[in-house]
Amino acid sequence: MAGSNFVDYVKIFCRSGKGGAGSAHLRREKFVAMGGPDGGDGGRGGHVIVTGNRNTWTLLHLKYKRHIFAGHGGSGGKQGSSGADGEDRYIEVPLGTVAKDAETGEILFEITEHDQQEILVKGGRGGLGNMHFKSSTNQTPRYAQPGEDAVERAAILELKVLADVGLVGFPNAGKSTLLSVVSAAKPEIADYPFTTLIPNLGIVSYRENHSFCMADIPGIIEGASEGKGIGLRFLRHIERNSILLFLVPADAEDIRKEYEILLNELRQYNPELLDKSRLLAVSKSDMLDDELIEEIKQDLPDIPSIFISSVAQQGITELKDMIWKELMNANK
Template sequence: MRFADYAKIYVTAGKGGDGMAHFRREKYVPKGGPDGGDGGKGGDVILVGNKQLNTLLDLRYRKFIKADRGGHGQTSRKTGRDGKTERLEVPLGTVAYDAESRERLGEITEDGQELIVAKGGDGGLGNWHFRSATNQTPQHAQEGKDGEERVVELELKLIADVGLVGFPNAGKSTLLSALSEAKPKIADYPFTTLEPNLGVVAFSDYRSFVMADIPGIIEDAHQGKGLGLQFLRHIERNNVLLFMVGCDSDIEEEYSALLHELKAYRPDLLDKPRILAITKMDLKEGYELDSPPEIDDDVEVIKISSATGYGMEELKELIWRKLQNIGEEEPL
């Protein structure tokens, strides 16, 4: 199944049912008072988190969602039935926005969590509500109110422990394939990865963490160039960022450019724990660099080769230590 991390849907909540204007008429009560019931509430449109889902693809093909209207009020003060609510299942990490105002409606982060994106209209009041000492036979009842109607944009931000950050062809897909059972597309040209891939990295002692191979950055990605914002939003949901730079490139320059793109998009991303992996070390004799890179901050640097397995176990342990140091209270 194709991965889809964006969808635009047109949602209309149900209209409330109309209140009823009616008077009690029975065999021995020829002039009973008003007894028109209230209309039922219109159905809501609700997003529901489902941990089994990992794509918004279904909503790409179901753009128009409309909930049922409420039933009309009935005699004997009986309230009409409530309209059926439309529940749309979405993956964890889905953020909803109002497409027109860009208001953030909420985010789904837990299985079973619900988020109302369009509220159903209230039912109208029946005529028995309007009785009084001066008006004992009210002839009118309220109409039901319209439900909310809006265009909603959904964005999926992958939830993973570790996000791989690097320019195209930095070896991210190869690393994910080497460390996990994931089978991302791999080829020797830029932008092999056009959509994110998740893989579970397991240890022999049953420890594990989730790693996300995210499409590569290009310069000015924060301005929407290349895969741009489609890529950058996924980094927000990762606890640790693993920067990857090939040993056959200018390591310091590439690492600085990656930091610049993240900072331009969201400066607080640089507050996340980081590791710099220098990849493709099998290209260097003795797995040694010509000269060690000078990195200004205190980021830990590790040399690896996905092709030969060099440094892979050390990398897994380093990532595990970083994750444990975050603490239980650190949000994803």
């Protein structure tokens, strides 16, 4: 997926359809005296509906089409005929999309399943025809209800990537390299900060035909929760991960300190993220000997940890085992 094609935040303006007016028609036939009211109801205005599509991965299609209007309902007719309902407008979004009211920030709904449908803006009801107002004291009502007005709403659609495992680490921690080794994903990899500018997803094959989804989240820096770097933009994607896999390179000055900084950024952004299962992988460990590994282990945080090297293929199988075990515990 090209970086320019990944859009995870878009503001749209929607308007539902106006309800059709009811008819005040009176029956007129040559051999029927005093036929009475026979006006039909107006049709419902069209809804604006958001629907989930598992084959969609971005909100790009909404980037240049941000005004979405549903059709108006038709007016009622004679002989009790109802007006046609207005045409509904459907917005297809990836799974993991959250819809918010742009003015209040209120979360309206989340799309998490394929073909799930939620009404973003409800169409106006059609007006009742004069048939409904006939009574013993008013046998010839010459009035009917107008249709309800259209409803307008500015909404924000925000995509939060759905994945079993989210990779958390500073730029150049080796997240993209790990994803390229354990899955068929082909993220851009280079030796400079912020190579990864979009979340990359990869399906990791496991034993006995099992698999799980791993997401490479663009690098977080200290102060990301305050808007520094690009981490703030992508911190929301971590909210949908079942497990957080922290990656700290073996050549870091202080592995525990880097882990604490990353953890603090998550805490500042959303304290609930700390409730997720956490694992630690010390990457680029092929440069360490056994004695140094044992020495580093003494100062690691109190979470399951492992030493790996994506390039040398060291510890990758053991890492998969650790992740799978944690996933099974998380889903109990």
